[in-house]
Amino acid sequence: MFEKNEILELQIEAIGSEGEGIAHANGYTLFVKDTVPGDRIEARVVKAGKNYGYARCERIIEPSTDRIEPVCPISKRCGGCQFQHLSYEAELKFKQKKVFNCIKRIGGFSDEAIPMLPIIGCEEIMHYRNKAQFPVGVNKVGETVTGFYAERSHEIVDTTKCYIQFEENELILDTLMAFMKKYKISAYEEKINPKTKKPEKAKGLVRHIMTRKGFATGEIGICVVINGDVLPKDDEFTAIVLKAFEGRSDVRISSICVNVNKKVTNVIFGDELKCIYGEPYIVDMIEDVKFKISPFSFYQVNPAQTMKLYGKALEFADLTGEEVVWDLYCGIGTISLFLAKKAKEVYGVEIVEAAVVNARENAKLNGMENVHFTVGKAEDEAKKLPKPDVIVVDPPRKGCDEKLLETIMNYKPERVVYVSCDPATLARDLKVLCGDGGYRLDKVQAVDQFSRGVHVESVVRLSIEY
Numbered sequence: 319m320f321e322k323n324e325i326l327e328l329q330i331e332a333i334g335s336e337g338e339g340i341a342h343a344n345g346y347t348l349f350v351k352d353t354v355p356g357d358r359i360e361a362r363v364v365k366a367g368k369n370y371g372y373a374r375c376e377r378i379i380e381p382s383t384d385r386i387e388p389v390c391p392i393s394k395r396c397g398g399c400q401f402q403h404l405s406y407e408a409e410l411k412f413k414q415k416k417v418f419n420c421i422k423r424i425g426g427f428s429d430e431a432i433p434m435l436p437i438i439g440c441e442e443i444m445h446y447r448n449k450a451q452f453p454v455g456v457n458k459v460g461e462t463v464t465g466f467y468a469e470r471s472h473e474i475v476d477t478t479k480c481y482i483q484f485e486e487n488e489l490i491l492d493t494l495m496a497f498m499k500k501y502k503i504s505a506y507e508e509k510i511n512p513k514t515k516k517p518e519k520a521k522g523l524v525r526h527i528m529t530r531k532g533f534a535t536g537e538i539g540i541c542v543v544i545n546g547d548v549l550p551k552d553d554e555f556t557a558i559v560l561k562a563f564e565g566r567s568d569v570r571i572s573s574i575c576v577n578v579n580k581k582v583t584n585v586i587f588g589d590e591l592k593c594i595y596g597e598p599y600i601v602d603m604i605e606d607v608k609f610k611i612s613p614f615s616f617y618q619v620n621p622a623q624t625m626k627l628y629g630k631a632l633e634f635a636d637l638t639g640e641e642v643v644w645d646l647y648c649g650i651g652t653i654s655l656f657l658a659k660k661a662k663e664v665y666g667v668e669i670v671e672a673a674v675v676n677a678r679e680n681a682k683l684n685g686m687e688n689v690h691f692t693v694g695k696a697e698d699e700a701k702k703l704p705k706p707d708v709i710v711v712d713p714p715r716k717g718c719d720e721k722l723l724e725t726i727m728n729y730k731p732e733r734v735v736y737v738s739c740d741p742a743t744l745a746r747d748l749k750v751l752c753g754d755g756g757y758r759l760d761k762v763q764a765v766d767q768f769s770r771g772v773h774v775e776s777v778v779r780l781s782i783e784y
């Protein structure tokens with residue numbers, strides 16, 4: 319056992335699920351942030367529990383051959399990226415292994431029963447994201463700041479430049495900061511309860527700015543989230559944003575909205591959305607299909623990888639044109655519309671109403687009549703739909719609800735395609751579907767949607783075993 323502040327020499331052996339380095343000393347496990355397997359380091363113990371502890375890297379004695387110089391100068395402080403100091407090749411290896419290990423350990427599959435295809439990596443690992451949510455707040459000396467939260471905290475790391483975001487964000491943020499300064503508009507300040515780590519009191523107006531860019535169309539949408547009913551001088555805000563982008567032929571500000579969120583909460587958006595310029599959505603295209611996207615709607619964040627992911631989902635669905643297909647957790651109907659091109663009927667279910675409104679419009683916009691959308695929880699609504707031949711699910715990180723897994727197993731369609739953004743919950747659900755459910759794990763494909771970050775997307779095909 320070690321003492322706090324003890325200095326140790328450690329050899330980093332592996333990467334943990336949150337992206338931290340893992341080392342062992344006398345059989346005791348230590349997690350060390352910002353280190354890479356192969357690093358030999360000097361570390362200071364910061365927390366020593368009974369079974370494992372945490373240490374801070376004080377000095378790199380010998381760097382790993384997988385270590386690189388971070389492009390971003392604030393990557394150590396910012397909670398956004400975990401792998402700025404790791405080669406992309408090593409990052410992909412980690413992600414492939416993460417998916418495999420989750421399915422093995424949590425799903426209870428043997429090595430031979432996990433048919434993993436090689437991970438699909440990104441060609442562009444910088445400036446790939448099409449959506450950002452920047453908190454706005456006040457720093458220790460009372461200045462208005464924006465940027466990203468530091469890891470596991472609500473302290474804002476002050477920056478308007480992010481290396482994984484679309485580059486126009488810098489201009490948008492600088493414009494917002496200048497606007498707030500000029501008109502003395504206050505920024506949100508919250509008091510966090512040290513025990514619950516939840517906000518308990520708050521004041522100030524501007525709390526977040528969300529931006530999204532359609533990479534295919536160049537349309538940019540901005541949504542300012544405020545703790546109040548109106549953004550003072552909102553027409554002036556619109557004017558200076560438009561002015562900032564004047565003369566740019568590659569991008570166009572097509573939507574500026576204000577969202578009202580007066581609740582003391584970590585949830586970013588409130589219910590009320592006011593459009594102060596343009597439309598309350600942006601339009602983007604994926605291949606030849608057009609999509610309207612409201613600020614409330616989910617939309618894949620890495621446009622260069624989206625079709626690679628959807629392409630795999632479509633390939634795994636293996637449609638002939640005769641099938642009834644469910645697309646559960648369908649968002650604005652992106653996967654649904656691609657499925658609809660190759661199926662008889664597609665039924666989408668989605669919990670966010672604004673996304674379903676978009677989905678219905680998107681079907682119309684693209685002249686598709688064989689796709690139908692329902693607002694509600696997949697676990698409640700799916701069982702009311704016509705019997706499916708193929709089911710596609712794409713749940714949020716918490717995975718599928720148990721009730722939904724039961725519905726899938728009751729209908730037992732020949733194929734299930736599971737798109738997942740968290741391999742741990744994917745593995746948990748596979749255990750059920752391939753256990754009592756009688757499905758066989760056919761194919762597992764990891765797709766990197768979040769380069770430089772720890773998260774990994776995957777798509778899995780399940781077939782009925784006869």
Ligand code: SAH
Pocket residue numbers: 615616617618646647648649650651652653667668669670673694695696697712713714
């Ligand atoms: N397939 C879509 C969206 C995937 S993200 C795409 O690729 O764009 C997951 C979606 O599930 C989100 O839109 C979220 O709002 C929705 N969601 C979350 N919980 C849900 C539930 N219980 N029932 C239905 N949809 C849900």
